[in-house]
Amino acid sequence: xxxxxxxxxxxxxxxxxxxxxxxxxxxxxxxxADYARTLPGVVYVSENHYSCSEPGMKExxxxxxxxxxxxxxxxxxTPRTHEPLFRKTCADADLNPYLFEFVNIREQCSWxxxxxxxxxxxxxxxxxxxxxxxAALLEPAEAIQVEVTPAALIIGGGVxxxxxxxxxxxxxxxVCLVERKQELGGRLHDLNLVYPVAEKADDLRDRLQxxxxxxxxxxxxxxxxxxxxxxxxxxxxxEIEQGKKKLSRTVGTIIVATGxxxxxxxxxxxxxxxxxxxxxxxxxxxxxxTFAGESVAMIQCAGARNQERSYCSKxxxxxxxxxxxxxxxxxxxxxxxxxxxxLQTHGLKYEAFLNEAREKGIQFVRYSxxxxxxxxxxxxxxxxxxxxxxxxxxxxxxxxSTPLVPRHDTRELSHLxxxxxxxxxxxxxxxxxxxxxxxxxxxxxxxxxxxxxxxISESIFQAQAAAAKAAIPxxxxxxxxxxITCQVRPELCRGCGLCEQICEFHAPGLTxxxxxxxxxxxxxxxxxxxxxxxxxxxxxxxxxxxxxxxxLLSMLTTALRDWHAPAVKE
Amino acid sequence: xxxxxxxxxxxxxxxxxxxCNWCSYAGADLAGVSRLQYPADIRVIRTMCSGRVNPAFILxxxxxxxxxxxxxxxxxGDCHYMFGNYRAEENYQRLAKILDLLGIExxxxxxxWISAAEGQRWSRIINEFVENVQKxxxxxxxxxx
Numbered sequence: 001x002x003x004x005x006x007x008x009x010x011x012x013x014x015x016x017x018x019x020x021x022x023x024x025x026x027x028x029x030x031x032x033a034d035y036a037r038t039l040p041g042v043v044y045v046s047e048n049h050y051s052c053s054e055p056g057m058k059e060x061x062x063x064x065x066x067x068x069x070x071x072x073x074x075x076x077x078t079p080r081t082h083e084p085l086f087r088k089t090c091a092d093a094d095l096n097p098y099l100f101e102f103v104n105i106r107e108q109c110s111w112x113x114x115x116x117x118x119x120x121x122x123x124x125x126x127x128x129x130x131x132x133x134x135a136a137l138l139e140p141a142e143a144i145q146v147e148v149t150p151a152a153l154i155i156g157g158g159v160x161x162x163x164x165x166x167x168x169x170x171x172x173x174x175v176c177l178v179e180r181k182q183e184l185g186g187r188l189h190d191l192n193l194v195y196p197v198a199e200k201a202d203d204l205r206d207r208l209q210x211x212x213x214x215x216x217x218x219x220x221x222x223x224x225x226x227x228x229x230x231x232x233x234x235x236x237x238x239e240i241e242q243g244k245k246k247l248s249r250t251v252g253t254i255i256v257a258t259g260x261x262x263x264x265x266x267x268x269x270x271x272x273x274x275x276x277x278x279x280x281x282x283x284x285x286x287x288x289x290t291f292a293g294e295s296v297a298m299i300q301c302a303g304a305r306n307q308e309r310s311y312c313s314k315x316x317x318x319x320x321x322x323x324x325x326x327x328x329x330x331x332x333x334x335x336x337x338x339x340x341x342x343l344q345t346h347g348l349k350y351e352a353f354l355n356e357a358r359e360k361g362i363q364f365v366r367y368s369x370x371x372x373x374x375x376x377x378x379x380x381x382x383x384x385x386x387x388x389x390x391x392x393x394x395x396x397x398x399x400x401s402t403p404l405v406p407r408h409d410t411r412e413l414s415h416l417x418x419x420x421x422x423x424x425x426x427x428x429x430x431x432x433x434x435x436x437x438x439x440x441x442x443x444x445x446x447x448x449x450x451x452x453x454x455x456i457s458e459s460i461f462q463a464q465a466a467a468a469k470a471a472i473p474x475x476x477x478x479x480x481x482x483x484i485t486c487q488v489r490p491e492l493c494r495g496c497g498l499c500e501q502i503c504e505f506h507a508p509g510l511t512x513x514x515x516x517x518x519x520x521x522x523x524x525x526x527x528x529x530x531x532x533x534x535x536x537x538x539x540x541x542x543x544x545x546x547x548x549x550x551x552l553l554s555m556l557t558t559a560l561r562d563w564h565a566p567a568v569k570e
Numbered sequence: 571x572x573x574x575x576x577x578x579x580x581x582x583x584x585x586x587x588x589x590c591n592w593c594s595y596a597g598a599d600l601a602g603v604s605r606l607q608y609p610a611d612i613r614v615i616r617t618m619c620s621g622r623v624n625p626a627f628i629l630x631x632x633x634x635x636x637x638x639x640x641x642x643x644x645x646x647g648d649c650h651y652m653f654g655n656y657r658a659e660e661n662y663q664r665l666a667k668i669l670d671l672l673g674i675e676x677x678x679x680x681x682x683w684i685s686a687a688e689g690q691r692w693s694r695i696i697n698e699f700v701e702n703v704q705k706x707x708x709x710x711x712x713x714x715x
Contacts, residue, residue: 078599079616080591107602108614112693119582119610126613411647420593420648423687440592440650484618504652530651532621535661547617549624556586556627559613560634565582 017076096140122564143480158186160448161257167467233443293397313403492541593644600689621654
């Protein structure tokens with residue numbers, strides 16, 4: 001690769017993306033492009049309809065070659081999703097990918113100032129100028145290569161965990177499958193039938209367990225929990241406790257398949273576990289053959305889609321239909337009501353199933369969230385929105401369809417793995433469309449209901465997806481770590497050791513030179529590139545690459561020196 | 571949240587916001603995806619971690635004529651680097667004493683934790699911060715370089 005940008009040659013190309021109307025619809029991209037032409041170091045500017053499209057990327061590549069660019073600035077969406085793509089575009093055109101700078105004029109400009117075109121345009125100009133100022137100071141860098149231990153840790157031995165384990169073992173990777181309970185199976189232990197195939201949950205569990213047992217590569221640790229995780233993609237050191245035994249394993253990747261809890265509806269609709277039970281309790285009775293109710297009403301969205309839990313748990317409509325159909329098929333004369341707010345029976349099979357349930361005589365009663373059913377002494381009073389009248393239903397058993405909720409120990413797990421938790425308390429994947437089943441932390445993946453309420457088929461395909469993703473770095477054997485790391489300028493270091501004290505990753509270390517002076521050095525494989533040591537270093541001896549003091553200060557200085565604001569309207 | 575139609579006393583403040591790559595910058599992106607409007611009076615500088623922000627950057631910003639500076643990062647326990655935000659907090663507390671000594675009003679600077687899932691929080695904080703700085707008017711102290 002040409003060390004473009006070396007020496008004093010700074011030829012910056014600026015590419016202003018329209019993103020269809022997403023940017024061009026809310027700010028004057030032509031004015032931004034014209035302005036970019038006036039900036040120091042800028043030798044080429046173009047506007048693209050979609051910079052990330054094939055023609056957009058070709059144009060960038062062409063300009064790098066033909067216009068002899070040594071720096072590329074793309075003003076478009078967010079580096080969080082598209083930076084890797086444009087870095088690659090640069091690399092494909094033989095420009096060092098770290099000579100690329102991203103300017104966010106969509107998520108942080110056009111979309112949030114969409115009612116003030118002038119202000120958005122002024123801001124975009126400033127952001128481009130800041131990006132150009134930083135770009136001029138960028139240095140080429142080479143990715144750091146890390147070896148990947150070809151082994152995976154899977155946390156959670158339910159449907160998702162077992163599926164992921166088999167999927168990886170079939171590819172030849174050793175797997176350590178850690179399950180808290182004494183037996184693999186997870187939620188399948190509590191279920192009766194599995195929809196849409198009406199298979200017994202026990203049979204599915206047995207099949208999955210046998211499948212796991214077939215593979216010597218899968219080490220199953222039941223009654224065990226992960227207590228510590230250190231390291232990074234390719235080399236995670238994992239501490240596991242199994243009873244009194246303490247084990248440690250080294251793995252290259254980690255898959256989280258810890259599932260979800262089911263909400264226990266304490267204090268809702270007179271829940272008592274006898275006359276008023278949950279779907280899960282009903283399934284346990286159906287499994288055991290102990291269900292003795294003569295008439296049943298099911299209440300959907302019990303504790304869901306409210307202020308506390310705004311999300312739809314998604315599986316409860318099918319669960320209710322599944323259990324209601326089983327009851328109705330066994331005893332066609334049984335009065336059976338499903339009280340719902342909205343029925344979510346998406347897809348081919350589920351909607352057909354709903355129609356079948358209607359034909360069987362299951363009564364659907366639509367209630368309003370503002371006026372929920374009242375349950376007292378075996379009688380339900382509910383206003384039916386479709387009939388617009390008050391109904392009184394006398395039933396033996398009320399079944400509450402409660403949502404899946406984040407596991408009670410989600411926070412602990414999130415701290416252990418240093419992965420984020422989303423607004424509803426479930427673990428948060430990197431990006432729903434661009435990086436599904438992956439965490440932002442490299443080498444850590446997620447599948448099943450730990451991510452959001454998922455049914456069994458969804459857990460299975462997520463598990464296979466997570467296994468497929470985990471297999472990529474393990475199959476390649478090497479991963480590149482971004483050279484966004486810190487380096488010490490030894491001539492400025494006075495060996496105080498502050499960096500060594502504050503770094504959680506033990507990247508900086510002091511060494512004593514032959515002449516007796518102490519000086520710090522940073523292990524770049526251990527360094528995660530946060531740059532905290534650079535901010536704290538009393539002599540500014542530490543350079544946080546890609547975010548150096550000079551680069552950040554040049555952005556700050558140019559922003560404030562030439563700030564654009566729209567003329568104030570009278 | 572409704573955008574400011576007209577700023578109070580016709581004043582567009584100059585506000586610099588430091589945002590960390592993993593949480594607050596992502597929260598700002600989510601505010602965008604959710605189309606939550608806020609005034610265009612901020613310029614964001616992205617760093618990998620809130621711990622990367624050298625307090626001197628903020629002094630520099632005020633020296634260069636910023637009317638306000640906001641320092642943002644992940645909530646405690648959410649830091650991608652585990653404890654970078656704790657360092658940011660320590661540094662911020664020291665900085666705040668200096669800013670106070672310099673006579674810079676408290677409404678002109680702040681440290682806020684915003685997660686990747688908190689687009690609304692980002693938008694609300696920016697709206698409030700900008701409004702407070704607008705009320706104060708241009709920063710009179712400081713030497714323009």
